[in-house]
Amino acid sequence: MSSLAIQSAKPVIRRSLAESLLTCSVFEREDAEYLAFGSAFHSFAATYQLHCKALGEETSLVDVARLANEAWHRTPGLLHNRWREFMQLCDDFAQSHRAGLDTLMHLEHTETLDVGWAILTCTIDRIDRADLGDPDDEPRRELDTDWKTEQGEMDHAFQASWYVQMRFLKHPSLDEVIFQVDSVRDRYRADPLTIRRGELDLWWKGMLVALRERWEAPAAARVPTGGPACEGCAHRFNCPKALAVAREVPETEEQADELFEEALRLEQAFAARKSALEIFYRQRNDRVVAGHEVGFLRPRLPHLRVTAKPLELRAWLNKRHMAGDSVLKVDTEQLRQSAIQQKLVEAGLATQEFSRPSFKWRHHVPARKARDQAREKEQE
Ligand code: SF4
Numbered sequence: 001m002s003s004l005a006i007q008s009a010k011p012v013i014r015r016s017l018a019e020s021l022l023t024c025s026v027f028e029r030e031d032a033e034y035l036a037f038g039s040a041f042h043s044f045a046a047t048y049q050l051h052c053k054a055l056g057e058e059t060s061l062v063d064v065a066r067l068a069n070e071a072w073h074r075t076p077g078l079l080h081n082r083w084r085e086f087m088q089l090c091d092d093f094a095q096s097h098r099a100g101l102d103t104l105m106h107l108e109h110t111e112t113l114d115v116g117w118a119i120l121t122c123t124i125d126r127i128d129r130a131d132l133g134d135p136d137d138e139p140r141r142e143l144d145t146d147w148k149t150e151q152g153e154m155d156h157a158f159q160a161s162w163y164v165q166m167r168f169l170k171h172p173s174l175d176e177v178i179f180q181v182d183s184v185r186d187r188y189r190a191d192p193l194t195i196r197r198g199e200l201d202l203w204w205k206g207m208l209v210a211l212r213e214r215w216e217a218p219a220a221a222r223v224p225t226g227g228p229a230c231e232g233c234a235h236r237f238n239c240p241k242a243l244a245v246a247r248e249v250p251e252t253e254e255q256a257d258e259l260f261e262e263a264l265r266l267e268q269a270f271a272a273r274k275s276a277l278e279i280f281y282r283q284r285n286d287r288v289v290a291g292h293e294v295g296f297l298r299p300r301l302p303h304l305r306v307t308a309k310p311l312e313l314r315a316w317l318n319k320r321h322m323a324g325d326s327v328l329k330v331d332t333e334q335l336r337q338s339a340i341q342q343k344l345v346e347a348g349l350a351t352q353e354f355s356r357p358s359f360k361w362r363h364h365v366p367a368r369k370a371r372d373q374a375r376e377k378e379q380e
Contacts, residue, residue, distance in 0.1 A: 010114070011215065015122040015162045018211055020229035022158075024241075025214040025222040030234040032251070036077030037086065038149045041184070042125060044071035044090045045147055046108040049126070052099035064094040089149065093184050103128040105142070111166045117212055122163050130178055138173035143192075148183045152359055155228075156181050160193050165200045186357045260361075 013021075020027040048067050052060050068090035072083060106127040113120045124144050131141035144163055146156070160179040167177055180192040214222075224239050230246035233239070237247060250256040277294065286295025306313060314324035335341060344350035 011118045013118050013120050013211070013215070015120075015159060018120070018162065018207075019158045020232065021214045022207070022210055023227040023229040024225045024233070025217055026224045026235065026239075027229045028234040030232055030236070031077065032232065033077060033079045034150075036075055037079075037082060040071050040075035040078060040086060041089060041093075041149050042108065042147065043075060044068050045093060045125065045184075047071060048090070048094060049097075049099045049104070049107055053101055053104065056101070058098040058101065059094065061094055064091055089185060092187075093147075096187055097184075100128060103130065103143070105129055105139070111163070111170060113166050113169055115208060118215065120162075120166065122166055124163055124167075127167075138171065140173055141176045141178070142167070142174060143178045143180060145180045145182055148181055149185055151183065151185050151357060156190075160195070161200050161203060164195045165204045168197050168200070188356045 017027075017029065020029070044067055047070070048060070048064065051063055051067060052058065065087065068087050071090070072078065072086055078086075104126070106124070109124045109127055111122050111124060125147050126145040128143040128145070129135070129139045129141075130143040131139050133139060144167065146159065146163075148154075156179075160181075164177040164179055168174055174197065176194060176196050178192045178194050181190045183189070224235070224241040226241040226243055230236050230239070230241075230243045231249055233242070233246070236242040236249070248259065250259050281295040284295065286293055286297055288294075308316070310328055314328055316324075317327060318324035335344065341350065341352070345352060
């Protein structure tokens with residue numbers, strides 16, 4: 001693990017600050033609890049893998065609880081009722097990640113780059129050699145991994161570009177860098193991004209000019225612009241340009257619960273209004289209201305309904321040098337019976353998989369059962 005020790009009059013600009021400043025020059029990072037949670041996890045992940053390295057072992061599960069607990073207690077700004085969640089996340093990480101000692105080069109590696117007017121920095125969670133070359137030579141290809149404790153779809157293009165270009169500029173032997181986001185909470189790995197030397201040069205040049213302009217702009221010239229940075233900005237509750245969503249993001253579980261209950265009420269109100277409009281338009285033609293077509297609308301375009309049998313279609317495509325097999329899909333509706341599914345899995349013809357978690361809400365099964373039981377009791 002490397003630490004950042006820079007003595008310079010130049011400003012030190014981290015990747016996250018640069019990304020936000022480029023969106024809005026008035027941005028100021030909020031001291032949010034979830035950032036501390038992420039820091040604690042990264043601290044655990046690095047020390048755990050360093051510990052494995054010291055032992056020369058790919059895993060060391062017996063030490064996970066101690067290392068996780070230590071990481072938790074050395075991180076300021078945490079909400080202590082999330083300790084169990086943190087311990088579980090660290091345990092899941094250790095269970096699902098080997099230390100990868102054969103290729104490991106760095107953990108929590110801080111890269112710095114002097115660009116004349118500022119010092120740019122970033123911390124890369126893990127760097128692996130990816131060229132199978134002589135370990136005594138500098139690598140020509142490497143894998144940079146970024147562990148994310150957040151969930152949901154997020155855009156990491158800026159982060160990837162910043163990290164990778166800094167690696168290229170500081171390490172002339174590198175020809176290619178693979179950037180991999182590893183979402184540790186839902187164990188989802190996005191497709192790795194492969195970037196070759198030179199691909200980012202034009203972007204980097206323009207980005208540095210824009211960053212310097214934002215950084216050096218006099219206070220009077222700095223105006224809020226709104227944008228994706230708003231959700232992590234300390235001004236989001238009173239800034240006139242803050243995105244409406246950013247103003248709503250709760251800070252505590254109590255606020256989140258209140259917002260959720262309000263969302264449930266609005267959902268019911270919306271469903272009632274939609275049903276009422278549907279009844280109204282049953283007897284009328286559709287109309288244009290407030291920039292929307294409303295009523296019983298015919299689709300804008302027809303859809304294709306294949307009338308041939310699947311094998312006829314396949315033969316027709318193959319004859320025309322197209323991939324006939326690609327149009328034949330197994331209809332999983334036909335295989336709904338769990339007994340058949342089990343047999344397919346046993347035969348190695350199928351696997352049971354969860355899709356990636358997505359944000360939604362649904363009824364809590366134990367609560368629903370308890371409600372049903374209470375109702376039955378009342379009726380007895
Ligand atoms: S809340 Fe205002 S100051 Fe903060 S990033 Fe958004 S627009 Fe800029």
